[in-house]
Amino acid sequence: MSVIKLRMVEKFEVPVGSCSPSLLLASEPPEIIKILRLLSGTAHLRDDGTDEVLYEANQNFINPGDDIALDEIDRILDYIFEERPDEDEIASLFRRARILNKGFYIEILAELGFLLKSLGEQKFTESFLYTYRILERISAACPLIYVSNDKDFRHAHSFLSSIYDEKKAPGELGMLQKFLQHYTGLNEGFARATLDFSLAELGDDLATALIDEFKTIILPEIKTLVIDEENGIFSVPFKDVGSFVVTVRNRTFHNLGARANFNLSRIGGSEPLFALLVPILLYWFSYVFVDFAKWQISKA
Numbered sequence: 001m002s003v004i005k006l007r008m009v010e011k012f013e014v015p016v017g018s019c020s021p022s023l024l025l026a027s028e029p030p031e032i033i034k035i036l037r038l039l040s041g042t043a044h045l046r047d048d049g050t051d052e053v054l055y056e057a058n059q060n061f062i063n064p065g066d067d068i069a070l071d072e073i074d075r076i077l078d079y080i081f082e083e084r085p086d087e088d089e090i091a092s093l094f095r096r097a098r099i100l101n102k103g104f105y106i107e108i109l110a111e112l113g114f115l116l117k118s119l120g121e122q123k124f125t126e127s128f129l130y131t132y133r134i135l136e137r138i139s140a141a142c143p144l145i146y147v148s149n150d151k152d153f154r155h156a157h158s159f160l161s162s163i164y165d166e167k168k169a170p171g172e173l174g175m176l177q178k179f180l181q182h183y184t185g186l187n188e189g190f191a192r193a194t195l196d197f198s199l200a201e202l203g204d205d206l207a208t209a210l211i212d213e214f215k216t217i218i219l220p221e222i223k224t225l226v227i228d229e230e231n232g233i234f235s236v237p238f239k240d241v242g243s244f245v246v247t248v249r250n251r252t253f254h255n256l257g258a259r260a261n262f263n264l265s266r267i268g269g270s271e272p273l274f275a276l277l278v279p280i281l282l283y284w285f286s287y288v289f290v291d292f293a294k295w296q297i298s299k300a
Contacts, residue, residue, distance in 0.1 A: 006113040007048040008034060011057050012070035019073040022090045030098035030294050031105035033076075038112055039286045040076050041070050043112055055120045056111070059279075061286040072225070080293050096300035104141055108134060115282075124274035131281055132249055135242065137259045138292070139176035145295050146179065177242035184239040195241055195284050197276055199232035207232055210276070217260050221247045241284050249276065 021027050025034070037043040045055035046255050060066050066186065068075055077084050083095065115130035184191045196268045199207040213230055219225050222244050227234045246279055251261045252270060264270055 002049060005048040006045050006053070006054065006110070006117065007258075008037070008043045008113075009046050012045050012073075014073060015071050018071040018091050020077065020087055020092050021193075022087070023073055023076060026123060030094055031102065031109045031238045032097060032296055035105065035109050035112060035289065036062070036079065037111075037246065038294060039114060039289065040068055040079070041284075042076070044074055045117060055116045057116075062283045064283065068285055079290050080297055083089065084275060085152045087200055089269060093300045094299055097297050100296060100300060101141070101145070104137075104292075111137065116280075118277060122275070124278055127278045128249075128274040130132070131285070132245060134285065135173055135176060135245060138289075139173045139242075142219075142288070142292060143175055143179035145299075146183070148299060173242045173246050176287055177246075178241075180239045180242055188237050193238040193287075194235040195280055196224075197231055197280055199276070200235075201274070202232075205234075206267060206272055212275070213262055214268060217251045217262055218244070218247055220260075238287070241281070244279065248273075 010025055014024060015275040022029060023033065023037070025037070029037075034043070038045075038057070039060075041057040041060040044053055044057055046053055047064060057068065060068060066075065068164055074084075077090070084090075111130050111134045115127050115134065118124075118130060198209060202210070211227060211232075211234070214234055216224065219227065222240060224237050225234060225244070226236075226242050251259070252264065252273065255261050262273065264273075269275055
């Protein structure tokens with residue numbers, strides 16, 4: 001079996017002059033921009049060896065209601081700039097951004113590619129594996145890049161000190177979760193937002209079983225989880241998604257008799273669970289990553 005190497009390709013034959021050339025893959029934009037291209041649904045993935053299409057982009061995870069057409073790729077710039085710079089400034093920013101944390105973004109881009117590939121192949125448990133690996137990779141980087149933009153080092157020191165306020169290293173995704181709690185106090189929209197999972201398209205038996213499992217397994221650990229049984233929706237505040245993901249992982253991947261774990265046989269295995277979770281988690285990751293990209297590019 002050969003090793004699959006993913007290669008990004010343009011989704012569209014982009015008309016000349018319809019967007020900033022710096023956004024196009026032929027211009028070799030920085031990896032952070034390539035990640036935004038994938039998340040915005042404007043680039044496919046091919047097998048670099050066989051040229052087979054392994055992922056066809058059909059979803060904008062950054063803004064699900066914004067279907068970017070072939071002559072609208074410039075709209076990606078609106079996700080990261082309050083006012084679009086001119087082309088010379090964009091090219092200069094991207095050149096400088098290319099060298100910032102380059103190895104880190106190469107790793108995130110690679111993991112995201114395989115996440116999207118597995119999602120497109122409807123291998124949902126595998127796609128959750130990549131989701132978790134990406135969140136674990138950004139757990140330390142996200143708060144560090146954020147505080148690097150703080151002009152008052154006293155605030156940065158206070159925040160970083162709070163991460164270790166229990167005199168021990170944070171647990172799984174602990175730094176990310178600490179950061180999310182801190183960020184909630186600075187961003188009113190983020191503080192109000194919830195990640196909503198709808199069971200409406202599932203059969204009644206599966207929906208009922210999932211609700212029962214979440215009430216029994218997840219709710220005791222994630223107190224902010226809201227389960228609306230009447231409308232078949234459960235919601236997690238944006239600030240608690242890190243803890244939610246860790247809890248789901250632990251209660252599905254572990255099976256210790258002393259803990260209440262998911263009864264996977266009751267819900268037809270792990271696939272129905274992660275088919276529900278992963279696409280919605282990717283919307284949340286995209287929201288967080290766009291802010292991440294803004295902070296990073298502002299340092300370029």
